[in-house]
Each structure stands twice: as C-alpha cells, then as structure tokens.
Amino acid sequence: xxxxxxxxxxxxxxxxxxxxxxxxxxxxxxxxxxxxxxxxxxxxxxxxxxxxxxxxxxxxxx
Amino acid sequence: xxxxxxxxxxxxxxxxxxxxxxxxxxxxxxxxxxxxxxxxxxxxxxxxxxxxxxxxxxxxxxxxxxxxxxxxxxxxxxxxxxxxxxxxxxxxxxxxxxxxxxxxxxxxxxxxxxxxxxxxxxxxxxxxxxxxxxxxxxxxxxxxxxxxxxxxxxxxxxxxxxxxxxxxxxxxxxx
Numbered sequence: 001x002x003x004x005x006x007x008x009x010x011x012x013x014x015x016x017x018x019x020x021x022x023x024x025x026x027x028x029x030x031x032x033x034x035x036x037x038x039x040x041x042x043x044x045x046x047x048x049x050x051x052x053x054x055x056x057x058x059x060x061x062x
Numbered sequence: 063x064x065x066x067x068x069x070x071x072x073x074x075x076x077x078x079x080x081x082x083x084x085x086x087x088x089x090x091x092x093x094x095x096x097x098x099x100x101x102x103x104x105x106x107x108x109x110x111x112x113x114x115x116x117x118x119x120x121x122x123x124x125x126x127x128x129x130x131x132x133x134x135x136x137x138x139x140x141x142x143x144x145x146x147x148x149x150x151x152x153x154x155x156x157x158x159x160x161x162x163x164x165x166x167x168x169x170x171x172x173x174x175x176x177x178x179x180x181x182x183x184x185x186x187x188x189x190x191x192x193x194x195x196x197x198x199x200x201x202x203x204x205x206x207x208x209x210x211x212x213x214x215x216x217x218x219x220x221x222x223x224x225x226x227x228x229x230x231x232x233x234x235x236x237x
Contacts, residue, residue, distance in 0.1 A: 006120045013127045020134050024141065027163045031145050040144075044137050051130050058123050 003062045010059035014052050021048050068153060075150040075222050080193035080214045084143040088136065095132040099125070138162065148210050150223060152230070155198070157208050171208060173230045175200040179223060181216040188212075196220060 024044060028037040067073075102110060111121060145160035152173070159167040176198055183194030194216045200206035213219060 002116070003120075006116075006123060009127065010123050013130060017130050017134070023163045024137055027141060027145070031158075031160070031166070036144060040137075040140065044133075047133055048130070051126055051133075055123060055126050055130075058119050058126070061119055062117075 007059050007062055010055050014055055017048055017052055021045070067151070071151045071153050073149060073151050074226060075148075075219070077148040077150065077210060077213050077219055079143060079146060079212045080191060082187070082191050082193065083212050084139065087139055091132055091136050091139070095129065098128065148213075150226065152226060155208070155223070157210065169208060171198070171200045171206070173223075173226050174234065175202070175206070176223070176227050177201055177206075179220050181220050183216060198223070 021044065025041055028041055032038075032040075114121070142160055142162065145158065145166075147158050149156040149158070154170050154172050157167075157169040157171075159165075159169075161167075178199040180197040180199075181194055182197065183189060183192070188194050191214075193212050193214050195209060195211045196213060196216045196219055198208045200208070
C-alpha cells in the first residue's frame with residue numbers, strides 16, 4: 001500500500017515537471033531577447049531529463 | 063522576438079534589475095536545496111535515514127522530487143529576472159514587466175515625450191551596491207509615469223536616456 005502511495009507521488013512529480021517545463025519553454029521561446037534563452041532551456045532541459053529519467057527508473061523498481 | 067524594431071530603430075541600452083536582487087533569493091534557495099541533505103545527518107545522526115521504516119528507493123525518490131521543486135523555483139526566479147527589462151532605443155523606451163509565466167505587461171513611450179527623469183537610491187544596500195529606482199514622467203499626466211525598480215547604476219541610465227532625448231530633440235529641430 002505504501003509503495004503504491006510513493007509510486008503515485010513519483011508519477012505526479014513527473015507529470016508536474018513535464019508540464020512546468022513546457023510552460024517554461026513556451027515563455028522563453030516567445031520572449032527571449034538574446035541567446036541566453038537557448039542556454040537556459042538547455043540547462044533546464046538537461047536537469048529535468050536526468051531527474052525524470054531517474055524518477056521513472058526508481059518508481060519502476062518499487 | 064520580444065519587440066518589433068521600427069525602421070531606423072537601434073537598441074542603445076537594455077536595463078535589468080541589479081544582480082543582487084537575483085543572487086540573494088538564489089542563495090536562499092540553494093541553502094534550502096542542500097539543507098535536508100546536510101542538516102538531517104548533522105542533527106539527527108548519520109544513521110537516522112537508515113532507521114526510517116521505508117526503503118532507500120523511496121528516500122531517493124523524495125530527494126529527487128525535492129531537488130526538482132527547488133530547481134523549478136530557481137528557473138522561475140531566473141526567468142522573472144532576465145525577462146523583466148527596459149529596452150532603450152534611439153526612438154522609444156519599451157518597459158517589459160514579467161511576472162511568472164502567465165503575466166506580462168509591455169508598455170512603450172516615445173523618447174521625445176519624456177518630460178522628467180527621476181532617480182531614487184534610498185536604503186543601506188541600495189547605496190552600497192549602487193542600485194535604485196528610475197521614474198520617467200512623460201506627456202500624458204498620471205498614466206504617463208513609468209518606473210523601473212532596483213536597476214544598477216540608475217544615474218548612468220538616466221544620463222544615457224537624457225542623451226537620447228537630446229539627440230532626438232536636435233534631430234527634430236534640424237529636420
């Protein structure tokens with residue numbers, strides 16, 4: 001039962017992170033005035049990709 | 063693109079809030095980010111985590127969720143800071159107010175409509191790090207007041223805008 005709760009928390013976090021990333025990309029692509037936007041999205045995307053991949057792996061091992 | 067340049071328009075200056083306004087909350091978030099990983103072992107003992115009645119995987123999941131939440135807050139802070147600006151061109155000033163992802167206000171006023179420029183540096187930190195507010199009054203009454211808060215070197219910015227104003231007025235007289 002507890003594992004199911006933690007799996008739920010993990011999935012909610014993954015969905016929230018993906019939605020958040022999409023909003024961030026939308027804002028930066030629309031309004032970025034210079035190349036900083038590309039760097040920002042790159043770093044953010046990399047961190048989120050690693051985090052989400054790790055979370056996905058972990059909740060599958062529960 | 064954040065704005066569409068008009069024919070012959072050249073960007074002279076891009077003004078953002080002082081870096082301290084970004085660095086201070088950023089430092090706080092970094093402390094919050096690492097606090098659980100350092101304070102729990104330090105105050106509750108290195109074996110506290112092992113004594114919890116949950117598996118290591120669950121603890122790692124919560125750690126990653128924690129890092130993701132703080133990371134998202136950092137990105138929000140950075141977005142607010144970087145996309146909030148004044149763009150001074152040789153023809154106009156564009157005031158962009160970015161608040162989060164869903165709130166954005168863009169106001170524009172012509173350089174030649176400027177009537178008065180005021181700077182305000184008040185407070186200990188503002189004086190020490192040389193940042194403050196700049197208020198531009200334009201022809202158009204109360205609605206014609208534009209304020210940019212906590213910018214670096216407001217005096218230099220005021221002088222730069224004044225130079226553009228003088229140049230514009232000179233061009234208008236000669237043409």
